[in-house]
Amino acid sequence: MNSIRLTLESDLCVASGESGGNSVDSDICIDPYGLPYIPARRIKGCLRDAAEELLKMGYQKADKDKIRDLFGDPYGKEGAFTLMDGTLEGIDEIRDRLRKIRTEKGALTLKRAAHPVTIENLFSEVYGSTKMKDGVKVDNTLRFTRVLRQYDPLKENEEKLSFTFPVFLNDKNLEELLSACCKALRHIGLNRNRGLGDVRAEYCSGNSLDEEKPALENRLKELHLSIDQCKAGESIVIKYSVSLEEPVSIPGLGEYETAVPGRSVIGCMSAAYLKNHRTDDTFRSLFLNGTVAWSFLTPVIEKNISAPTPFMLLKLKNGGGRMINRFTQPDNLWKSQKPKTLDGSYAVVTGSGYTVADPILHMYYHHSIRKEQLYLQNALEAGMVYGGRVEVRDGNKELAKEVIRLLLTAKLGFGRSKNAQYAACRIKNVQIERGTEGTFLQPAKGTPLFVVLESDLIINENGVYVTQNDDVREHIAEALASYEGMEVPANGIKYMISSPKFSDSCQYKTIGGFHNMWQLQKPHIPAVTAGSVYCFVSPGTKIPRNLKLGEYVQEGFGSCRIYTLEELDRLQDIQKSDIDRIGPDAGTDRAAELETAMRIMLAKDTLRRYAREYRIKETGIPVSRLRLMLSEADSYEDLCKMVGAMKTSDRSSVNEKGKKGISEDLLRDFYGRADADPLEKILRSDPGLYKELKHDNKAMEEVRKLWKLPLDRLLHNLHYAKGK
Secondary structure, three states: OEEEEEEEOOOEOOEOOOOEOOOEOEOEOEOOOOOEOEOHHHHHHHHHHHHHHHHHOOOOOOOHHHHHHHHOOOOOOOOOEEEOOEEOOOHHHHHHHHHHHHHOOOOHHHHOOOOHHHHHHHHEEEEEEOOEEOOEEOOOOOEEEEEEOOEOOOOOOOOEOEEEEEEEEOOHHHHHHHHHHHHHOOEOOOOOOOOOOEEEEEEEOOOHHHHHHHHHHHHHHHHHHHHHOOOOOOOEEEEEEEEEOOOEOOEOOOOEOOOEOHHHHHHHHHHHHHOOOOOOHHHHHHHOOOOEEEOOEEEEEOOEEOEEOOOOEEEEOOOOOOEEEHHHOOOOHHHHOOEEEOOOOEEEEOOOEEEEEOOOEEEEEEEEOOOOEEEEEEEEOOOEEEEEEEEEOOOOHHHHHHHHHHHHHOOEEOOOOOOEOOOEEEEEEEEEEEOOOOOEEOOOOOOEEEEEEOOOEOEEEOOEEEOOHHHHHHHHHHHHHOOOOOOOOOOHHHHOOOOHHHOOEOOEEEEOOEEOOOOEEOOOEEEEOOOOEEEEEOOOOOEEOEEEOOOOHHHOOOEEEEEEHHHHHHOOEEEEOOOOEOOOOOOOOHHHHHHHHHHHHHHHHHHHHHHHHOOOOOOOOOHHHHHHHHHHOOOHHHHHHHHHOOOOOOOOOOOOOOHHHHHHHHHHHHHOOOOOOOOHHHHOOOHHHHHHHHOOHHHHHHHHOOOHHHHHHHHHHHHHHOOO
């Protein structure tokens, strides 16, 4: 993959638009793990400024048309390249290791250093500044700015910190211009004309697509063979998952969506198809006439594609956060414990219950040049894994193979701001499954049935969108009746269970959107919200396990799943979990470097704490002389020799200790024996850290170089305590 490598030549503040309370007025961009990153939007604007400078200087490759082709314009012209956020080398491995440290029970020592604030402090520091007027500071103008340090704290020999921005370039003819823009880029970020933000950028052209081509062809052959083995006429279901390489922002009406709509998937795939084909019959079958149905993309939990959590699952606020299925409770005591639905979460069915997880949304600040103001944008956190299904209903194997080709070759991007910082996704896994339309239940007559909406449901009745509960129930009953063996009267309301214990749980929403190309609002459509549950009774005949009804089924709407009460009784165990994440890249050791840096940081804290808590047992310590000796000593042994060369006694009584004796006693009590490791005694005060250091030779070697730190801190405190 092509990329831009940005190396810091000075400290840098790429402001996030946020502040850190009273301690930091201008903060940098930090991910949830405390690791710094540079948003793609920041550098893309700077690259465009560099292109304009090249144009002014008369650079031949930088004419107005090429700059517009490369970067796009405000009037709908899309740029030729997509830029992703700049991250540290081995970022996936580092994040994966930090996540494990936070959750592992045996990593108690490193867990102290894995807090996001601690990691943030490892890479950054805070500068203070004030406004001056006529050589005098102006009152109430003190401001604090957090900056990235120029040097990588995980590397030795003061290696400079660098960030990598993955690049997707559609036009090879513009590659030279983009490379020249990178070379011309010199400054980015806040206070770039006041000593911050000096950088060096380099465009790196890779040939990974050529290298991956044989592997791609082999994967296509494997999947085509699986498709050929499917039975004729049987629906072919293609299950796939994608990793969110960048934050994904999907605006809804009044809120941001946490699932990728099926129509967004169709838009992405249809654009990829039209690059090499026309709007032929295959195009219509794939995207228009419903032959192929594209589901929503929802979070993957424990390697299973999830659905919005059914509203029958509740969390008891006054019950210690316990989660229950209200349909399987033996009594109504749960009603007095402030039950809350698990809105916004997703669930998968496990062997004995449900596993529930919440997608993570983050707020990002941006500045609108045209409106001259900040605005907010919510986005799903990068690194999560989402999954979906594509169903080829008539068993058309050629269509299924075309779907496979699109999934493996299309440039994936969903939601808002696809050309910088957001939307980029990568296919993670594709596999073929048998269709599920032939799966039936046959519960006893009169037993309860529960229809759970796994996606939003849109019902259009004679041009009017229906959301009333009774009308929705009737449409569901009629859809059930379309299957063999089930007879339902015209009025489906008769199939509602009258007991309040099994009353329906449903919500409604409005679906809309915005056409960027046409600058028009999409029509607002009322819909029943995914997770709604409708209760029926069984007529004693066959019931389909899965049901699809309503409008826009080819876009993932109207998917339902039917459960019996007996099945719900077996699904009593409801657990909280996390959404699956991207695994680390192989072949790097950045996680090990981070752990070493964390151990060194913990060791510094231990040394400082030891000095701060040390109790002085002698008076008359020659603080100034010892500070001078400490600054000149090359080793602990050298310091002991300097102290041993001091005058034997400077007191009037031979029974009183002189400065030499007091100093020797201090060193002996503070460090231990002169012939031993001077820090061993101090480090053993934290057994967990000492054990970690014993297994990390590199960290121990660096910590031993800090032998002056605790004594210097002690003498520093004593020096300033004299004036009190």
